[in-house]
Amino acid sequence: xxxxxxxxFLCTWCTSAGADLAGxxxxxxxxxxxxxxxxxxxxxxxxxxLWAFREGADGVLIGGCHPGDCHYQDGNYRTQARVxxxxxxxxxxxxxxxxLRLEWISAAEGTKFAAVMNxxxxxxxxxxxxxxxxxxxxx
Amino acid sequence: xxxxxxxxxxxxxxxAGTVDVKRVAEEVAKLDSVVYAQDYIYMCSDPGxxxxxxxxxQEKLDGIIIAACSPSLHESTFRTAAEEAGLNPWQCEIANxxxxxxxxxxxxxxATEKAIRIVSTMVEKTRLNESLEPIPVSITKKALxxxxxxxxxxxxxxxxxxxxxxxxxxxxxxIGGHMAQLSETFPTLDCSQCILTPKMVAAGKHRNxxxxxxxxxxxxxxxxxxxxxxxxxxAPFVDWSTCTGCGLCMEKCPAKxxxxxxxxxxxxxxxxxPFPQAVPNKPVIDRESCIYFxxxxxxxxxxxxxxxxxxxxxxxxxxxxxxxxxxxxxxxxTLPVTELQEYGAGEVPDVIDGLAxxxxxxxxxxxxxxxxxxxDGRVPKEVVFVQCAGSRDPERYRPYCSKICCxxxxxxxxLYKHRVHDGQPYIFYIDIRTGGKGYEEFYHNAEQDEGIxxxxxxxxxIFRDGDKTIVWGxxxxxxxxxxxxxxxxxxxxxxxxxESTAELVKKLRIQTGPNGFLSEAHPKLRPVxxxxxxxxxxxxxxxxxxxxxxxAQASGAACKVISLFSRDHLEQDPAIAWVDEELCGGCxxxxxxxxxxxxxxxxxxxxxxxxxxxxxxCGSCVAACACGATQQRNLSDSQIKxxxxxSLGGE
Numbered sequence: 001x002x003x004x005x006x007x008x009f010l011c012t013w014c015t016s017a018g019a020d021l022a023g024x025x026x027x028x029x030x031x032x033x034x035x036x037x038x039x040x041x042x043x044x045x046x047x048x049x050l051w052a053f054r055e056g057a058d059g060v061l062i063g064g065c066h067p068g069d070c071h072y073q074d075g076n077y078r079t080q081a082r083v084x085x086x087x088x089x090x091x092x093x094x095x096x097x098x099x100l101r102l103e104w105i106s107a108a109e110g111t112k113f114a115a116v117m118n119x120x121x122x123x124x125x126x127x128x129x130x131x132x133x134x135x136x137x138x139x
Numbered sequence: 140x141x142x143x144x145x146x147x148x149x150x151x152x153x154x155a156g157t158v159d160v161k162r163v164a165e166e167v168a169k170l171d172s173v174v175y176a177q178d179y180i181y182m183c184s185d186p187g188x189x190x191x192x193x194x195x196x197q198e199k200l201d202g203i204i205i206a207a208c209s210p211s212l213h214e215s216t217f218r219t220a221a222e223e224a225g226l227n228p229w230q231c232e233i234a235n236x237x238x239x240x241x242x243x244x245x246x247x248x249x250a251t252e253k254a255i256r257i258v259s260t261m262v263e264k265t266r267l268n269e270s271l272e273p274i275p276v277s278i279t280k281k282a283l284x285x286x287x288x289x290x291x292x293x294x295x296x297x298x299x300x301x302x303x304x305x306x307x308x309x310x311x312x313x314i315g316g317h318m319a320q321l322s323e324t325f326p327t328l329d330c331s332q333c334i335l336t337p338k339m340v341a342a343g344k345h346r347n348x349x350x351x352x353x354x355x356x357x358x359x360x361x362x363x364x365x366x367x368x369x370x371x372x373x374a375p376f377v378d379w380s381t382c383t384g385c386g387l388c389m390e391k392c393p394a395k396x397x398x399x400x401x402x403x404x405x406x407x408x409x410x411x412x413p414f415p416q417a418v419p420n421k422p423v424i425d426r427e428s429c430i431y432f433x434x435x436x437x438x439x440x441x442x443x444x445x446x447x448x449x450x451x452x453x454x455x456x457x458x459x460x461x462x463x464x465x466x467x468x469x470x471x472x473t474l475p476v477t478e479l480q481e482y483g484a485g486e487v488p489d490v491i492d493g494l495a496x497x498x499x500x501x502x503x504x505x506x507x508x509x510x511x512x513x514x515d516g517r518v519p520k521e522v523v524f525v526q527c528a529g530s531r532d533p534e535r536y537r538p539y540c541s542k543i544c545c546x547x548x549x550x551x552x553x554l555y556k557h558r559v560h561d562g563q564p565y566i567f568y569i570d571i572r573t574g575g576k577g578y579e580e581f582y583h584n585a586e587q588d589e590g591i592x593x594x595x596x597x598x599x600x601i602f603r604d605g606d607k608t609i610v611w612g613x614x615x616x617x618x619x620x621x622x623x624x625x626x627x628x629x630x631x632x633x634x635x636x637x638e639s640t641a642e643l644v645k646k647l648r649i650q651t652g653p654n655g656f657l658s659e660a661h662p663k664l665r666p667v668x669x670x671x672x673x674x675x676x677x678x679x680x681x682x683x684x685x686x687x688x689x690x691a692q693a694s695g696a697a698c699k700v701i702s703l704f705s706r707d708h709l710e711q712d713p714a715i716a717w718v719d720e721e722l723c724g725g726c727x728x729x730x731x732x733x734x735x736x737x738x739x740x741x742x743x744x745x746x747x748x749x750x751x752x753x754x755x756x757c758g759s760c761v762a763a764c765a766c767g768a769t770q771q772r773n774l775s776d777s778q779i780k781x782x783x784x785x786s787l788g789g790e
Contacts, residue, residue, distance in 0.1 A: 005787050017650075017670065020209045023238025031244045031253045034260060034786035035235070036779070042732075043758030043771065048779050055784045071648055071671070072757035073734040082762070107650045107658065107670070114243070
């Protein structure tokens with residue numbers, strides 16, 4: 001079966017803590033993602049996401065605090081704004097928007113983190129491996 | 140090139156049970172810059188840390204990765220160990236292969252592959268890590284305690300006794316909280332008021348404590364050691380500085396308002412002091428019920444007050460304070476009886492909750508300590524106590540155990556029996572839980588010698604029939620259905636967080652768990668701290684607990700604050716933003732995104748700078764910077780890119 005590779009950019013206060021809670025609760029989910037922890041989801045530069053796709057990621061997850069709960073007041077709103085623009089850029093690159101997910105997962109939502117990882121993995125499986133025009137041409 | 144060492148922890152079988160740690164060591168040893176990779180059974184143990192220190196020296200390591208549990212647990216442990224061996228603490232990174240790998244996967248092969256990728260990702264980060272020095276920041280040695288129940292009072296007293304200033308904020312007009320409502324406390328049957336009121340008075344009089352009752356926290360900004368807090372002092376419409384608390388105004392007030400303190404079992408005027416032992420002993424006017432505020436006529440209280448303390452034109456005040464540490468001790472509510480449909484939904488007058496029964500038992504309560512039922516004031520002869528009313532019921536109500544009900548219900552039945560000798564108490568229970576010093580003995584004594592009938596089972600329905608309250612239940616030990624024609628039913632309703640807590644945590648930016656109680660930084664090892672530094676927690680706001688536990692936790696939280704205040708300055712994480720002056724074009728987009736005003740424009744050089752004392756290290760400006768001039772220390776864009784590549788298995 002196709003095993004998609006997922007890069008997960010998680011904020012330390014909410015989503016990474018939620019991922020830790022999934023661990024302490026011993027929830028089981030698909031091992032397709034590797035987490036990269038930032039202080040805030042607003043540290044994610046759209047370039048990091050494009051880089052991940054360039055390097056062969058089949059999907060990218062950005063996890064932040066729920067609206068209104070950002071540890072840094074309004075960082076997650078900036079993330080949301082950047083992701084909305086990034087979607088338009090993904091269209092230009094011919095990358096399906098479903099390959100980039102922005103999720104609000106709090107420190108208390110271990111179950112949500114596990115569910116999102118499972119769902120996202122399944123979704124990427126149905127989309128199949130990423131095909132980038134530039135890469136195809138290089139081949 | 141850097142010399143990196145990787146230390147892989149088995150965590151007993153917690154990691155090694157799922158992840159092939161030997162293979163991880165073998166694979167990461169092949170990576171560039173990694174000169175040493177070793178697994179060990181418990182890396183955090185003394186010999187484990189000794190191994191880390193020894194190898195740093197022996198192998199001349201200038202970067203290490205500990206592949207183990209979440210950094211929230213032992214990052215500081217290993218950074219200290221690194222420092223002891225002469226390595227800069229910011230050259231030590233944690234690869235989380237437990238919470239985010241071994242505990243969440245079962246497939247050994249896949250979990251091992253993932254662990255290798257997690258460690259490789261951190262190797263890439265460490266390769267480019269700089270050695271950093273913590274940034275010293277000043278500290279305001281003044282604490283804020285939110286909530287004036289026994290937890291808040293105890294914490295405030297402990298901090299104040301250490302010589303530091305404390306502001307104790309309480310939203311009601313008096314401190315005391317729920318403990319002031321209780322009659323006697325289990326298992327010693329101390330009178331609650333007698334042990335609490337001296338503490339209330341001490342808190343009110345302490346020269347280091349500033350009481351702010353009838354006040355609420357509006358806004359909190361800043362960070363540990365340097366918070367700015369805005370507090371709203373609600374207008375009591377009484378000038379407390381001149382009011383003597385004589386009480387004449389309260390006698391004259393014609394309005395009748397159900398007393399919240401007496402759980403609706405008595406009434407008071409629109410101008411009132413919640414209970415006679417209140418601290419401060421000053422009245423407030425309830426705007427919603429005051430006849431003058433509603434109709435524009437009356438002002439009887441104003442006419443009665445000879446010193447002219449009544450001030451109808453008073454307005455709320457906003458007070459700003461600088462604070463170093465905050466303790467949240469906002470306590471609890473109990474699940475309203477109205478939510479319990481099968482128990483009459485609050486429609487049956489002789490079905491009351493435990494706190495109301497406390498008021499009936501209390502010598503200073505509405506019946507002066509005589510047990511009389513609300514409907515007709517008769518002394519009830521058959522009383523049914525229902526435990527777990529809304530607790531341990533994940534389908535319909537709250538999934539957790541409210542912890543204090545087993546003990547207080549036994550106490551209720553026992554005190555009832557002491558007052559009504561010919562009365563018969565029944566207790567419906569699921570299990571009797573008596574963890575606590577002297578608790579089992581207390582229960583045993585009540586069950587053996589006091590004639591209380593314990594029925595193991597849940598109550599299915601409670602309804603009114605004439606002047607009786609009918610209780611249908613099951614006794615699961617005999618397997619029979621039970622019907623009791625009761626005169627009074629007391630529900631041990633679930634302990635729930637205060638509704639206002641949800642609002643408050645948003646202002647403080649601290650976390651709550653799935654049931655709405657405050658989250659601690661670590662359930663076992665950091666029970667009085669919030670994950671966000673500078674915030675501490677105490678009392679039932681964190682989860683159901685009894686008075687001794689609450690007091691111990693409050694003293695614990697106070698001790699944490701005192702320990703914070705014992706330092707001359709605090710150290711701030713130096714992994715913050717910095718600017719490459721050569722690259723900065725002065726577009727100022729960073730200034731527009733910074734939530735802390737930490738980015739400022741240098742008019743002379745036409746570039747944007749970082750104010751290190753204000754930068755919190757969120758990285759928002761780094762992502763916003765169009766030309767890459769702003770970077771984050773130890774999390775630069777080039778580091779992130781290498782980490783991404785490594786996380787994908789390296790291509």
